Amino acid sequence: MxxxxxxxxxxxxxxxxxxxxxxxxxxxxxxxxxxxxxxxPAASASDPGEDRDRPPARPSEPAIEEKAPPPDLLGDSPPETLAAFREWWMSAPGLDAIGPRGRVPPRGTAEAALMVLVVHPEEGDRERLLAGPQGRLLEAILAAMGTASEEIYVASALPRFMPMADCAAEAQRGMAQVLSHHIQLAAPQRIVAFGAGLGALMGAHGKNDYGNLPNIHHKHSTNPVLMSEDLESLMAMPKLKARFWRRWMEWSAKQA
Structure with a gap:
């Protein structure tokens, strides 16, 4: 070798x-x-039973981002009566970006048999809420229901005409709390809500499908709610009127 x-x-x-x-x-x-x-370096020897008994490492959980609470538009002294709320609704400076000018007040009395709720006033409303074509349709609906005008309370979730309103954003801005307080003061027996997006302002977490919302519970009352398309859509599409009427009949039968 x-x-x-x-x-x-x-x-x-x-x-x-x-x-x-x-x-x-x-x-x-x-x-x-x-x-x-x-x-x-070689890993230090350990007791095999020690590794067997040690619980498996848990993956770190992602941090949960806490959402800031919505602004308190009602302030430290919210209105305590329906009359005081109307005055506040028409004068509170921070209620919307424009200010008090051009707002439309709700109408009716407390503890009405029915509260009619819309997203915002009609475009031509000034002194009276739903004074135009939508109001005339509402009067026809109430007549078919056998409900007199003085037996209803008519209100809007927003104080002025706001086409294409982002109800979810308005809820985050504090208008959901305002609406909740408004309903509590009005204390109606039942509520019919006309308009997509009102669910977000009524505690349905952005739910816009139409039908029954969960009852709204307040300190002194419980309010059943029926959701529907807005009055303008009902005017434009007769089949929506028929669908609303079927829902109203079924809903009313459950409340009887």
Whole structure:
């Protein structure tokens, strides 16, 4: 067997030392291989039963972002009567971005047999809420129900005409609390809510499908709620009138 050439061995050692001094200590292939890296220290021996008894590590839970509470538009001294609420509704400076000018008041008396709720007044409303075509449709609906005008309370969730209103954003802005307080003071026996988006303002978490909402519970009353399309849509599409009437009949039968 021929012995290794000592000169060749020295040349190979010198070659490796040259590359090490040049900073090249990895062989780049499909997988990198550390030629000169120090071996990792062996893991300390432990009792096998210790690992078996140790509970598995729980993944860290993502931090829950807390939402800021909506602004308190009612303030420290909210209106305590329906008459005081109407005055506040027409004069409170922070209720909307425009200010008191152009707002339309609710109408009717407390503890009415029925509260009619819409998202906002009609475009031409001034002194009387729903004084235009939508109001005339409402009068026809009430007549078919056998309900007199003086037996209803008519209110809007927003104080002025606001086409394409973002009800979810208005709820976050504090108008949901305002509406809740309004309903509590009005204390109607039942509520019919005309308009997509009113669910978000009435505690339905943005639910816009039509039908029965859960009852609204207040300190002194419980109010069943029937949701419907807005009055303008009912005027434009007769089939929606028929659908509303069927829902009204079914809902009324449950309340009887």
């Amino acid at each position: 021929t012995a290794a050439d000592p000169d060749l061995a020295r040349e190979m050692a010198a070659h490796r030392e040259w590359w090490r001094l040049a900073g090249v200590d990895l062989d780049f292939a499909d997988d990198a291989t550390a030629w000169l890296a120090e071996p990792e």
